[in-house]
Amino acid sequence: MKKTTIKLVPLKEDDRNQFILDNQEAFKYGAMQEFGVRDEHLSDDGEIISRKTIEESIDAKGAEAYRITENGLVVGGVVLKIDKVSHRNELELLFIVPKAHSRGIVYRAWLEIEKLYPETEVWTTCTPYFETRNIHFYINKCGFHAVAFYNEHYINPKMPETDPDDQEEGPDMMFEFKKVMKKSD
Numbered sequence: 001m002k003k004t005t006i007k008l009v010p011l012k013e014d015d016r017n018q019f020i021l022d023n024q025e026a027f028k029y030g031a032m033q034e035f036g037v038r039d040e041h042l043s044d045d046g047e048i049i050s051r052k053t054i055e056e057s058i059d060a061k062g063a064e065a066y067r068i069t070e071n072g073l074v075v076g077g078v079v080l081k082i083d084k085v086s087h088r089n090e091l092e093l094l095f096i097v098p099k100a101h102s103r104g105i106v107y108r109a110w111l112e113i114e115k116l117y118p119e120t121e122v123w124t125t126c127t128p129y130f131e132t133r134n135i136h137f138y139i140n141k142c143g144f145h146a147v148a149f150y151n152e153h154y155i156n157p158k159m160p161e162t163d164p165d166d167q168e169e170g171p172d173m174m175f176e177f178k179k180v181m182k183k184s185d
Contacts, residue, residue, distance in 0.1 A: 004070050004071050004103075004105075005070070005071055005072075006068065006069070006070055006105060006108040006109050006112055007068075007069045007112070008066040008067075008068060008078065008109065008112050008113065008116060009066055009067045009068075009069055010064070010065070010066055010067075011058070011065035011066060011067055011077070015067065016058070018074075019054075019058075019065065019067065019077050020051055020054045020055070022074070022076070022077060022095065022097055023049065023054050023077060023093060023095050024047045024048070024049060024051070024054070025097060025098065026076070026095035026096060026097055026098060027047070027048040027049045027095065028047060028048050029098040054079075054093065057079045057092045057093055058079055060081055060092070061081075062081045062082050062083055062084075063079055063080070063081050063082075063092065064079070064080050064081075064082055065077065065078070065079045065080075066078050066079075066080075068096065068105065068106075068109045070100065070103075070105055074097075075096055075097055075100040075105055076094070076095050076096035076097055076100065076105065076106065076109065077093070077094075077095055078091070078093060078094045078095075078109065078113065079092040079093040079094075080092060080113065080117070082117065086121075087119050087120055087121040087122070088120075088121060088122045088124070089117060089120045089122070089123055089124075090123070090124050090125065091113075091123055091124070091125035092125075094106065094109075094110075094125070096109075106137065107137070107141050107142070110141075110142055114181075120181045121180070121181055121182050121183070122178060122179065122180050122181065123144070123178070123179040123181065124176065124177065124178050124179075125138065125144070125176070125177050126150075126156075126174045126175065126176045126177070127174065127175055127177070128173065128174055128175075129149070129173040129174065129175060135175060138177045138179075139177070142179065143179055144177035144178060144179040145177060145178055145179070146175050146176070146177055147176050147177065147178045148175070148176040149173070149174075149175055149176075150172070150173065150174045150175075150176065151172065151173045152172065156174065156176070
């Protein structure tokens with residue numbers, strides 16, 4: 001089997017639009033796999049994750065965005081929120097374009113992320129309840145643990161108050177995961 005090279009390439013401004021489109025494609029693909037065209041989680045523009053949400057993630061304080069490449073070809077992306085003081089970092093967005101699924105790329109990209117941020121004490125992330133591939137990946141492949149299931153009875157305290165009639169961002173049922181890399185002193 002031919003060995004492939006996975007790299008994290010810092011996101012350039014002129015690649016930002018394609019990064020957003022690729023992210024939306026990947027998230028929509030997961031929703032369509034689970035729900036088909038009957039999906040009611042899509043926003044008015046037909047996306048499971050809005051451009052605004054992705055842009056806010058990229059532009060957030062401490063955010064670092066990368067394209068994931070395989071042998072030099074773009075196959076996905078990641079946005080991380082890095083806290084250089086607490087070393088408690090967040091995996092904000094991680095996606096692989098659907099045509100590159102099931103090749104182990106995302107796992108190898110995760111290993112590159114861990115190497116890039118060896119000072120991390122704790123990683124956290126969230127994923128929608130229906131993304132069984134993600135849940136399997138975080139728990140069984142990467143060693144995360146589910147620490148919360150956010151739903152109408154247990155609201156994510158990190159989420160800003162929103163208008164209950166605003167259904168822009170799709171499902172409100174999310175799993176939160178945590179991976180302890182090393183104990184803080």
